[in-house]
Amino acid sequence: MANLKDIRTRIASVKSTQQVTSAMKMVSAAKLRKAQDAIIQMRPYAEKLSEILTSVSSNLSSDVDNKYAGRKTEGKILIIAITSNRGLCGGFNLNVVKRTTELLTVNFKEQAKKNNVDIFAIGKKAVDGLKSKGIKVAISYPDFYDKMTFATVSEIAQTIMDSYAHGDYDHVELVYNQFKNAAVQNLVNEQFLPVKPIKPEISKSKSSSNLSYLFEPSMQDIVVTIIPQSLKIQFFKAILDSVAAEHGARMTAMHKATDNAFELIRELKLNYNKARQASITNEILEIVSGANAMKG
């Protein structure tokens, strides 16, 4: 059995670790709240935009000439992996890297063989994780989260959309963690480009789309302006989701770590008390036998 001093030092070190993890949990909880607020703030904008888009495009008889529409061949692929900058959040980042590798080896196997798949990495962990697997990252945005606003995010989205419109890529896929609730993140890969055809909603939005709107300048022009904007919103939403999911994942991970530390301390204390009791018993035994020897 380890001696008393060793156990005491271990208890102290586990205790300080526990303090750190529980503090990190608190910080993550606060940041999660902020990230969730950002998602909620963005929602009215996104909803209105897609409402206008569906109502306008359902009024249009012909398809609008759209540079973000689908192409016949899917020769060149771009995968955008969205992770965080920091670790200590469970499988959060690892899952994104894993899914990206999976996409490379399964879904886009043909294109990968011909070296036609590029990867954009958002967040330091994606860069590190993919590099360690020997996957080349074309472009990375490591200090992306330092000043993240809609303006900076839409700038990146615009570059991606431009290179799609140019024909540099025929398919753009997003890989990120979708925020479900504080404890659950869904890893998703989502088609970013080409834009999916817009399905007119039949159900509730009918009352508003029945109004005869005036369109300035024309329906076509409005659709052409809204589509890039809604793409940027989709991209922004993916980023916000990933940020919220990161804090959720870290909160859960730190909560578990705190619990584990608690359990460890309990066990160590038990051992410590056992050792202490053993040494006391020993001492008494020595005293008693010593006294007996004197008597005899």
Place this chain on the structure above:
Amino acid sequence: MMYLEIITPEKLLFAGEIKLIKLPGISGSFEIMTNHAPIISILTPGKIKVRETNDIVSYFEINGGLVEASNNKIKVLVD
């Protein structure tokens, strides 16, 4: 009297009852007053002028956007 909301992807910029709004439309600046016909229009970079019901006038600088107005409810989506 109309109800106006000015929304950006990051926050709600303005919400309240207004008398008049002046917007930088793509084919020139225009105003919306009460009982305007339903309209959807693209906005260019410029200034939005809002006159509230208590005659306070405020201005918003925008980089372009979109306006939808119907039934005296106006929603301005700005970038």
